[in-house]
Amino acid sequence: MRSVRARAALGATVVVAVALVGAGLAVLLVLRANLTDQAGLQAEVVAREAAGQLALDVPYDRLEMREEEDHPVQVTDEDGRVVAVSKDLQAISGTGTDQVTPAPSPAAGSSTGSGDDGSDDGYGDDNGGHSIPGRGEVDSDEPDFTNGTATVDGETADYRFASVQATTSAGVTLTVHAGAPLAAEQEAVGTVRGAMLIGLPVLLLVVAGVTWLVTRRALRPVEGIRREMAAITASEDLSRRVPEPGSRDEIARLARTTNETLTALEASVDRQRRFVADASHELRSPIASLRTQLEVGAAHPELLDVPGAVADTVRLQALAADLLLLARLDAGERPGRTTLDLGALVHEEVSQRTGDRIPVAVSVPDSGAFEVAGSRGQLARVIGNLLDNAERHAERTVAVSLRAERGGVVVAVTDDGAGVPPDERERIFERFVRLDDARTRDEGGAGLGLAIARDVAARHGGRLTVDGAPQGGARFELWLPSAG
Template identity: 85%
Template sequence: MRSVRARAALGATVVVALAVVAAGLGVLLVLRANLTDQAGLQAEVAARETAGQLALDVPYDKLDMGDEEDHPVQVTDEDGRVVAVSEDLDAISGTGTDRVTPQPASAVPEKGDDHGGHGGRDDDDDDGAGADPGRGEVSTDEPDFRNGAATVDGDTADYRFASVEATNSAGLTLTVHAGAPLAAEQRAVASVRGAMLAGLPVVLLVVAGVTWLVTRRALRPVEGIRREMAAITASEDLSRRVPEPGSRDEIARLARTTNETLTALEASVDRQRRFVADASHELRSPIASLRTQLEVGAAHPELLDVAGAVADTVRLQVLAADLLLLARLDAGERPGKARLDLGALVREEVSQRIGDRIAVTVSVPEPGGLEVTGSRGQLARVIGNLLDNAERHAESSVAVAVRVERGGVVVEVSDDGAGVPEAERERIFERFVRLDDARARDDGGAGLGLAIARDVAIRHGGRLTAAGAGERGARFELRLPGPR
């Protein structure tokens, strides 16, 4: 099944079916057990009534066994011989013996006779009133219960039999097997089972239908999201957004996350387009200048400006290198994991800047505790870009300091130039942004140095920020974590 609604409806139906079947079986078992216990209690009462008469030495043929159809009774002696049965009992099973014809057995003792025999009893003493009731007893042990069947007056039915022992005055132990019908239990169980079987399909149809409708309603926003995403894909218009339902469930969160993804994707595409446009614009100028100089040189060799051509070539080479580095950073290039001394790296970078118009003041503590993990080349590029920016805007001084702070290393580059307005301190890290466009272009800057520096800092787990340097100038802080 490819439909979520169909799978949900089927799953819910199967679960409910299993639960209903399990619950139904439990109900049937409990109902059967309760009704069987009730039948057993009735059988026990009937058996104890007959056992009480035997304990009072009532003769077998004078026993009052109650309603023989509802409570068939069979009495056996110690040897398993049948000594008495209820009237009209034609067959029996489940009591240990299936005999229903009484056999000769030890006699019930008469009044004043310790050895038994039927003679000598008064004709008026048919109910055993003349016997000594203190000489016999009925067992108080838990009866033995069994299920069986009995045929009474030609009708066969299932019964619950209770077996109770009684001892008469002669010391003879007799066992009374009395039954109670299980027809009521069978009818009740059959009725409940039939009702469950009849109602189960209806319940399952209702569950399946309700689940289908609820799932359809719940997934309706998902279909709207899918259609809108398909339309966005077809139109390539990333400014569109999927509809967000007013609920606070998972589907609403999915819609919000999808819109956030579209927003990020739109911003990324816009940034990429601006990057390509700006890169094309920046490349156009040195290429056009270089081409013009070469064409003039080809027509008039004496007019060829070799120094200008070399400068344009160098500018073009630097710009191409910056663009290549940005492309690698955007592609997710991970920095190296080499351990390096940031203080030594700063000293090395400053020592190579021989042609700077302003000397750089360096403040680096003694070696130790200035180690970081990362790419030596990329971190050197960050320091170089910060120094280039300071040299471009400083009036008389450029300073760089390295220190340990809160488990990391901080490189601070400051100058005494015009500074960076507070409102522009984040925008200057965007690509191709120049606050002083004319001077930056004259100096060969394309507005990529600070953007590259921040990207490298972030990929090394650090950060690069700009701030004021007192009353005048700018201060850039590069914070990198310690070795990992």
């Protein structure tokens, strides 16, 4: 099942089905328990009525039992013998004995009284020949309840029986089993169960259908995003964007994130294309110049410009090295974590620049701790590029200084040249970007030095910025975090 709509509809249907089945079972159990309790209460009332008569020594054959066929009564003595039953009771189960025919009991009362001489025992003259019945007691404890069946006047049904004990004035303990029909309970439970069995599938179909429609409506923007992404992939047109729904839900955020990714990808591809085009252009010049010189030298050896050929070769080698370093940086190469003294590195770089047209003034405090962590070669390249840029634009002075600042080390390189216009201070860090003044002063610059310097600084967790120098010109500041 690969469709999200189908999985969502199935999941919602299963959850609702489980919930409804659980709720339905609970309703049926509660309904059955309540109706059974009501039947038990009715049976208890009938049993206590009969037990009350027995406690008053009413003879068995004169017990006034309910004539309704839905309340069968059975009376047993201490030995479990049946001494009385209700009218038309033909069979019974669930009361301890299935006998329905009363048996004579020596402790039982009779229609002629309870005396030994067969006369009107216990009935005095003052009462017109009738004696006052004795008084026993009815057990007030909670009766015992059981379920069973009874056949009354040929009809067999299920009953809830209540058993109540009564004691006569003579000390005879009798048990009255009275039943109440469970037909109402069974009918009600059957009706509810039938309604649930009919309504549950219908409700599940409704839930599945609604979930399917709602999910389809919710996922419609996703399908639009998918189609547009497929079209972008097929056309390779990164300028296209996926539709963004007007809602503020997760799908809208997905569409916005997708468009942001496409924007970044388009910018990256454009930057890569410009990089390849600019690199090809920059490589074409020294290669063409070197080829021309070699061809002239091959035809006329006396005209071969060896120093020029060497200069073009050096320029070509430097450009290839810069392009290789940029490629490694773009590939995500992580710099090393060697701890080094940035002050010593600055002194070393300046000491190797013996051919500069303007001497570099170095200001490094002796008491300062300028240790940083990173790649010695890449950081040396940054310092060298900044000094090359300063030498290219300076009039009379180039200075480099170090200072500690906010948990890091700052290397500042200043010159007294024309400076960088404020609106060009970010543009000069782009690749192959050279201001017009730079092109007139340096024929060999490819516009990669500052771009490499900023990329290396960022890879080391630092930053490279440019501002105006106090004496005029430009001031480049490289901030790197301290090794600690």
